[in-house]
Amino acid sequence: MIFVSRQEHFNAAHKLYNPHWSEEKNTAVFGPCANKNYHGHNYNLIVTVSGTPDPETGFVIDLKKLSRLIRNEVIEALDHKNLNLDVPFMKDKMASTENLVIEIWNLLEHQIPKITSFGKLHSVKLYETPRNFVEYFGPEHSAL
Amino acid sequence: MIFVSRQEHFNAAHKLYNPHWSEEKNTAVFGPCANKNYHGHNYNLIVTVSGTPDPETGFVIDLKKLSRLIRNEVIEALDHKNLNLDVPFMKDKMASTENLVIEIWNLLEHQIPKITSFGKLHSVKLYETPRNFVEYFGPEHSAL
Amino acid sequence: MIFVSRQEHFNAAHKLYNPHWSEEKNTAVFGPCANKNYHGHNYNLIVTVSGTPDPETGFVIDLKKLSRLIRNEVIEALDHKNLNLDVPFMKDKMASTENLVIEIWNLLEHQIPKITSFGKLHSVKLYETPRNFVEYFGPEHSAL
Amino acid sequence: MIFVSRQEHFNAAHKLYNPHWSEEKNTAVFGPCANKNYHGHNYNLIVTVSGTPDPETGFVIDLKKLSRLIRNEVIEALDHKNLNLDVPFMKDKMASTENLVIEIWNLLEHQIPKITSFGKLHSVKLYETPRNFVEYFGPEHSAL
Amino acid sequence: MIFVSRQEHFNAAHKLYNPHWSEEKNTAVFGPCANKNYHGHNYNLIVTVSGTPDPETGFVIDLKKLSRLIRNEVIEALDHKNLNLDVPFMKDKMASTENLVIEIWNLLEHQIPKITSFGKLHSVKLYETPRNFVEYFGPEHSAL
Amino acid sequence: MIFVSRQEHFNAAHKLYNPHWSEEKNTAVFGPCANKNYHGHNYNLIVTVSGTPDPETGFVIDLKKLSRLIRNEVIEALDHKNLNLDVPFMKDKMASTENLVIEIWNLLEHQIPKITSFGKLHSVKLYETPRNFVEYFGPEHSAL
Numbered sequence: 040m041i042f043v044s045r046q047e048h049f050n051a052a053h054k055l056y057n058p059h060w061s062e063e064k065n066t067a068v069f070g071p072c073a074n075k076n077y078h079g080h081n082y083n084l085i086v087t088v089s090g091t092p093d094p095e096t097g098f099v100i101d102l103k104k105l106s107r108l109i110r111n112e113v114i115e116a117l118d119h120k121n122l123n124l125d126v127p128f129m130k131d132k133m134a135s136t137e138n139l140v141i142e143i144w145n146l147l148e149h150q151i152p153k154i155t156s157f158g159k160l161h162s163v164k165l166y167e168t169p170r171n172f173v174e175y176f177g178p179e180h181s182a183l
Numbered sequence: 184m185i186f187v188s189r190q191e192h193f194n195a196a197h198k199l200y201n202p203h204w205s206e207e208k209n210t211a212v213f214g215p216c217a218n219k220n221y222h223g224h225n226y227n228l229i230v231t232v233s234g235t236p237d238p239e240t241g242f243v244i245d246l247k248k249l250s251r252l253i254r255n256e257v258i259e260a261l262d263h264k265n266l267n268l269d270v271p272f273m274k275d276k277m278a279s280t281e282n283l284v285i286e287i288w289n290l291l292e293h294q295i296p297k298i299t300s301f302g303k304l305h306s307v308k309l310y311e312t313p314r315n316f317v318e319y320f321g322p323e324h325s326a327l
Numbered sequence: 328m329i330f331v332s333r334q335e336h337f338n339a340a341h342k343l344y345n346p347h348w349s350e351e352k353n354t355a356v357f358g359p360c361a362n363k364n365y366h367g368h369n370y371n372l373i374v375t376v377s378g379t380p381d382p383e384t385g386f387v388i389d390l391k392k393l394s395r396l397i398r399n400e401v402i403e404a405l406d407h408k409n410l411n412l413d414v415p416f417m418k419d420k421m422a423s424t425e426n427l428v429i430e431i432w433n434l435l436e437h438q439i440p441k442i443t444s445f446g447k448l449h450s451v452k453l454y455e456t457p458r459n460f461v462e463y464f465g466p467e468h469s470a471l
Numbered sequence: 472m473i474f475v476s477r478q479e480h481f482n483a484a485h486k487l488y489n490p491h492w493s494e495e496k497n498t499a500v501f502g503p504c505a506n507k508n509y510h511g512h513n514y515n516l517i518v519t520v521s522g523t524p525d526p527e528t529g530f531v532i533d534l535k536k537l538s539r540l541i542r543n544e545v546i547e548a549l550d551h552k553n554l555n556l557d558v559p560f561m562k563d564k565m566a567s568t569e570n571l572v573i574e575i576w577n578l579l580e581h582q583i584p585k586i587t588s589f590g591k592l593h594s595v596k597l598y599e600t601p602r603n604f605v606e607y608f609g610p611e612h613s614a615l
Numbered sequence: 616m617i618f619v620s621r622q623e624h625f626n627a628a629h630k631l632y633n634p635h636w637s638e639e640k641n642t643a644v645f646g647p648c649a650n651k652n653y654h655g656h657n658y659n660l661i662v663t664v665s666g667t668p669d670p671e672t673g674f675v676i677d678l679k680k681l682s683r684l685i686r687n688e689v690i691e692a693l694d695h696k697n698l699n700l701d702v703p704f705m706k707d708k709m710a711s712t713e714n715l716v717i718e719i720w721n722l723l724e725h726q727i728p729k730i731t732s733f734g735k736l737h738s739v740k741l742y743e744t745p746r747n748f749v750e751y752f753g754p755e756h757s758a759l
Numbered sequence: 760m761i762f763v764s765r766q767e768h769f770n771a772a773h774k775l776y777n778p779h780w781s782e783e784k785n786t787a788v789f790g791p792c793a794n795k796n797y798h799g800h801n802y803n804l805i806v807t808v809s810g811t812p813d814p815e816t817g818f819v820i821d822l823k824k825l826s827r828l829i830r831n832e833v834i835e836a837l838d839h840k841n842l843n844l845d846v847p848f849m850k851d852k853m854a855s856t857e858n859l860v861i862e863i864w865n866l867l868e869h870q871i872p873k874i875t876s877f878g879k880l881h882s883v884k885l886y887e888t889p890r891n892f893v894e895y896f897g898p899e900h901s902a903l
Contacts, residue, residue, distance in 0.1 A: 362845070
């Protein structure tokens with residue numbers, strides 16, 4: 040079992056704002072992240088696939104294909120977008136990194152087997168800033 | 184002459200959109216950067232002061248004071264903001280990194296002498312992404 | 328289960344010196360790290376909390392609160408300090424990154440539930456230099 | 472159980488080329504990576520050892536010794552080399568990062584106990600570029 | 616005058632070998648860099664253009680256009696190539712970073728005015744590794 | 760004229776403390792940097808040499824030789840040391856990054872011509888932390 044990773048990035052605007060709350064409560068909870076006119080980030084995304092190498096190529100997955108898949112399925116939908124307004128799969132969800140990483144998992148999980156028969160999606164890691172980041176290992180993974 | 188630098192950062196939304204142009208021309212020139220709902224970045228800002236060290240402290244400038252100055256004068260105005268809507272000094276200007284760095288110079292130039300008598304503002308460098316960045320040495324600096 | 332991380336940093340002096348050994352043995356084992364007048368590092372600390380997102384905020388943990396907690400409980404005790412002389416919880420312990428990371432876990436473990444009911448401390452990772460680092464998952468974690 | 476890591480690096484040339492295939496198939500599968508005259512990378516290698524600290528030193532493993540071991544056993548064999556032509560243990564294997572990381576595991580696994588009695592090899596992580604990397608936890612590790 | 620920069624990268628093989636010297640002298644001078652089967656690097660390239668912003672766009676140069684130009688003129692010629700064998704403009708030159716950066720300047724200098732009328736090429740900086748790099752300001756620049 | 764740079768690093772303890780001042784004034788001016796038991800940093804040092812390439816090697820300076828020179832002349836004196844107590848050339852000077860960078864210039868300036876006849880010392884840049892750094896171009900350089 041080998042874990043193979045590819046990093047991509049996208050730039051997006053968002054705000055953290057719960058529409059069921061008053062503006063006061065939003066500001067109290069989210070502080071400047073609730074700014075009604077949005078702020079934004081350079082997101083860094085690391086997608087990891089686990090498997091055993093194909094003996095003919097030495098690859099668990101061709102990273103050029105994985106890069107293209109991530110760009111087609113994820114970056115296209117998120118890059119230079121407003122996460123609250125422009126992204127259908129984030130509709131009616133808080134635009135947190137936690138929720139984003141689950142959606143990115145869902146976008147990729149069933150696509151990976153189409154580009155490799157030697158591996159499957161293992162984790163999705165998303166840096167909102169160099170100092171704030173989240174990682175998700177899918178719905179079947181529970182705490183160690 | 185020694186050059187002393189401090190790095191700070193802020194997160195902001197913006198779009199590149201010239202209001203005197205049609206939407207078509209904006210999209211043709213700026214591409215996804217013209218997205219009407221904005222996108223955003225983690226900006227990294229490096230401010231450099233040049234001078235000779237104060238013999239009593241060994242400092243050209245106290246970097247704790249420079250950090251506080253940058254945060255009060257610049258970060259407060261830009262962090263978790265929309266550069267097109269929330270920032271008075273960017274009103275009626277294209278929200279490009281080039282224009283931003285000139286405004287940051289103007290915010291800091293006359294404040295530096297208030298916190299050191301051994302140095303003056305030398306340059307302002309601003310990373311919009313790790314791969315796109317600009318630097319400005321003030322209005323009196325011409326090309327070498 | 329999502330893993331949410333926050334990076335903070337501190338600068339400290341230390342030496343590696345076992346008081347039960349001769350100076351010769353200390354130098355033989357620890358080399359320049361045993362220098363009696365200390366040396367120091369810019370430590371980078373990554374704290375990871377695991378849990379499921381609060382549906383109202385989208386957060387496993389509010390990273391502003393986690394940042395404040397780490398700064399109050401850990402950075403305050405370690406930043407601009409001498410790990411051998413100034414830090415009560417390192418008294419009579421070797422000032423190694425391994426021992427430090429266990430103590431940081433102990434400082435944080437019971438504080439995390441006070442700032443989130445959706446997650447718990449998962450790991451503490453500490454970079455002594457960009458090339459030397461350790462990670463600890465708590466006393467209940469054994470090797471895979 | 473604490474996980475202690477050391478990063479080293481090496482620079483090498485390689486190509487991805489399956490000698491059982493035609494040149495056309497190699498180019499179709501590997502693209503520019505199949506360039507017959509080779510290309511190359513600055514590889515970054517992170518070796519992680521897991522264990523409990525020696526109470527006398529505070530160390531799971533002395534990182535100076537681990538650094539020296541990695542340099543003697545791995546870097547010496549790979550640095551400024553052509554992975555396809557100069558490295559005996561890569562003979563008749565595809566020069567992929569996946570295959571390389573398995574060989575590095577094999578070079579180190581039985582050497583670690585010679586320099587510490589408190590830990591054993593936990594993982595080998597290898598960055599081919601900052602955006603493409605693999606990790607291996609040994610033959611006994613299966614997917615979670 | 617504002618300085619605007621774009622970073623791109625390429626991966627290449629090379630060796631340092633003077634054909635007018637004996638193999639012994641090559642090894643004595645260049646050490647492992649003279650390995651006859653080549654080694655390689657992940658090169659990072661930063662191109663800086665100086666000028667004043669176009670008032671209509673806020674840009675000295677459109678960084679998407681600069682990125683495309685660098686990729687067409689430089690990266691295409693160097694990425695996944697052997698600098699000694701595959702690159703016409705390095706023929707009969709030592710494949711040093713110094714010589715490479717001069718050639719990259721020559722490739723770009725006259726192309727920049729075709730994509731902006733507000734700036735001109737200011738410098739080319741090339742990282743062979745994160746710790747070894749060179750910068751060139753063109754043939755008309757002399758030491759300060 | 761080409762500018763060639765090499766990065767090295769060292770780890771050191773220091774404090775900022777003016778012995779002609781009271782402890783109160785030291786604390787008021789230097790804050791936690793005045794901690795009597797010291798703190799420390801991972802310093803990163805970048806040395807730049809300017810010149811024209813030797814046509815026989817393609818080098819302004821052999822970076823292996825420059826690395827060895829920096830390690831012999833600078834790193835040996837500073838690594839795993841206390842800048843206030845262990846370093847003769849910092850005796851009776853404030854242990855600021857500004858003063859350190861001038862001393863490093865003085866250590867290197869006259870050594871560079873011994874290892875290359877094609878270049879001379881251009882600048883010394885020293886990172887005390889990733890966010891605080893200074894650069895020095897020698898005593899003959901004045902502000903632009």
